Each structure stands twice: as structure tokens, then as C-alpha cells.
Amino acid sequence: QKEVEQNSGPLSVPEGAIASLNCTYSDRGSQSFFWYRQYSGKSPELIMFIYSNGDKEDGRFTAQLNKASQYVSLLIRDSQPSDSATYLCAVRGHREYGNKLVFGAGTILRVKS
Amino acid sequence: DGGITQSPKYLFRKEGQNVTLSCEQNLNHDAMYWYRQDPGQGLRLIYYSQIVNDFQKGDIAEGYSVSREKKESFPLTVTSAQKNPTAFYLCASSIESGTYNEQFFGPGTRLTVL
Numbered sequence: 001q002k003e004v005e006q007n008s009g010p011l012s013v014p015e016g017a018i019a020s021l022n023c024t025y026s027d028r029g030s031q032s033f034f035w036y037r038q039y040s041g042k043s044p045e046l047i048m049f050i051y052s053n054g055d056k057e058d059g060r061f062t063a064q065l066n067k068a069s070q071y072v073s074l075l076i077r078d079s080q081p082s083d084s085a086t087y088l089c090a091v092r093g094h095r096e097y098g099n100k101l102v103f104g105a106g107t108i109l110r111v112k113s
Numbered sequence: 114d115g116g117i118t119q120s121p122k123y124l125f126r127k128e129g130q131n132v133t134l135s136c137e138q139n140l141n142h143d144a145m146y147w148y149r150q151d152p153g154q155g156l157r158l159i160y161y162s163q164i165v166n167d168f169q170k171g172d173i174a175e176g177y178s179v180s181r182e183k184k185e186s187f188p189l190t191v192t193s194a195q196k197n198p199t200a201f202y203l204c205a206s207s208i209e210s211g212t213y214n215e216q217f218f219g220p221g222t223r224l225t226v227l
Contacts, residue, residue: 004155032213043203043218044156051213088155090216100171101146101216103155 003027004091006104015113019076023089023104026070033065033072034090037083038106044088048074079111116140117219119204124224126191126198134189134222136204144210145187149173150201162187163210191224199226 005024013019021035032051036044050056050063050072062075072091076083086106093100117138126132136145144163148156158171162181176195181187187206191198201223205216 043221046215105155
């Protein structure tokens with residue numbers, strides 16, 4: 001079982017719709033969760049992080065965390081063609097496990113105008 | 114401008130050759146990291162350093178070496194022992210390596226074996 005799993009996609013949504021990106025993780029002791037956006041040929045860019053159960057909103061982005069279900073998601077409201085990219089979920093575990101940031105393989109999002 | 118720089122942007126290596134990838138940051142971050150990304154895969158940790166003159170192996174350290182002589186610099190050497198080095202190499206840094214610290218990435222170096 002992979003430590004961090006994401007559906008590879010592509011996830012296609014029309015412009016203006018809500019895009020929902022999901023991520024599950026295996027380490028129940030994981031403490032912090034990050035979403036990165038990566039455009040083709042570019043490096044990842046941090047867009048959201050969340051540490052506590054519940055929702056965290058930043059502009060058009062909402063991160064949702066459910067530690068009991070070991071599930072974290074990213075919602076993008078009013079999706080724009082410029083949101084088309086690969087979204088990487090990253091999870092950091094306990095300090096005893098080296099505090100490593102473990103990345104999923106990413107979900108490709110395509111927003112159609 | 115504060116940030117992370119990597120050079121070169123593109124690098125070509127011949128068989129049996131060692132090459133060194135540069136990573137510099139002026140963010141005053143203590144922790145620095147090297148990742149490798151292959152097509153369709155997530156980032157895999159090669160080496161990381163939490164403080165000057167100290168570094169630890171990540172998940173795929175074989176065939177790579179690093180040094181951390183200055184806080185600002187964390188160069189990565191890809192040795193001839195790395196049998197499949199063609200990949201996108203990403204350097205990252207964070208304030209320190211604690212649980213709640215975000216990592217920020219440089220622009221990357223794309224290495225190709227000829």
C-alpha cells in the first residue's frame with residue numbers, strides 16, 4: 001500500500017465548476033498536510049496546508065481534513081483554465097519517523113473553457 | 114528577492130560522469146532537501162539537511178552525495194553509481210524541519226543521460 005494515494009486523473013471539470021481533489025494516507029500518526037500545484041515542466045508551488053480536522057478556506061481553495069478516515073481533500077471553487085495543473089498531496093508524519101514529507105503521485109486537473 | 118535558485122536548468126551527463134547540481138537559498142532557512150521526480154510519479158526524497166555540516170539520507174540516496182558547508186547552499190552530486198539518473202531534480206527548503214513547517218521549492222534541474 002502506498003503511503004499517500006491520489007487518483008491520477010485526469011479530472012476534467014467545466015470552467016466555473018467546483019473541482020474536488022482527494023488524497024488518502026496510511027500513517028495514522030500524520031500531523032500535517034499540504035497541497036502543491038505543479039504546472040507542466042515547473043516546480044511545485046504550495047497552495048494550502050492544514051493541520052486540524054475540518055475545513056480551511058483560502059480564497060477559492062478549501063482544504064478538508066478527516067484524520068479518523070485518513071483523508072484530505074482540496075476543493076477549488078469557480079475553476080478557471082489557469083487551474084489546469086497537477087495537484088500533489090503531501091503528508092508529514094511523526095518526528096520519530098524523520099518528519100519526512102511524503103508525496104502522492106498527483107492528480108491531473110483539466111478545466112475546460 | 115528572497116527565494117531558492119537552482120542551476121543549471123538543464124544538464125546533460127555522459128555515461129560514467131559525475132555531475133553537480135547547485136541549490137542556493139537566501140531565505141535564512143535551516144533545513145534543505147533534495148527530491149527526484151520521474152514522469153507520473155511523486156517526489157522522492159534523496160537527502161536532507163537540518164543544519165550546517167549535517168545531512169541525512171532519504172529514501173533513494175544510493176548513487177548521490179551532498180554537502181552542507183554553508184547555510185545557504187546544498188549541492189547535490191549525481192555519481193556514476195546512479196544507474197538511472199535521468200529525472201527532474203528539485204531542491205526545497207523550510208525554516209526548520211519541524212512538523213508544521215512548509216517546504217518551498219526551487220525551479221528545478223532537468224538531468225538527461227546521453
